[in-house]
Amino acid sequence: MNNRSQREFVDAVVLGLFSRFKSLALALHRQDRLETAHDFVGWLERLQENGDEVDEIALDMTLRALRTATDPLNFLILQRLHRENSVSMRALMEVTGLGRVPLHERVNALMQAGLAVQELESDDVRATPVTGGVVELVENLQEALKEAIQAWLPEVT
8 A cells, every 4th residue: 555645645636626727717717807897806706705606616616626636537547647647648548448529528527626737748647746646546445445355355255
């Protein structure tokens, strides 16, 4: 079992999710400052005073990342990214058995959740801080469950 503490897993996931939020918030803030923008001007400034909205954002982003990561094929992709950090689309096609379009759709979903980044020049897919935290967390949960099952089986056989 990995020796990283639970806090380190949480910190890695939070760092990645926060990076994703920050990028989204800054992009929306730039959009709000355009001459044609009117509906959401000042949204980012008001957000600091709205704990309920921050809570909703944090929960939504966390659940989305976990939901996306725990799809079996997506998790297979994340495990490969975690091991190698950067993987070509061709290699991911071989690992998953998916064609180019379905794989791109999965990678896009992983990117939207902050779990992967795709290089434009090389078409390689890279891990993010969230990738490692989520993969290691799931693998540690899997290992702990395996140990519990193995400890229980002699009692019933």
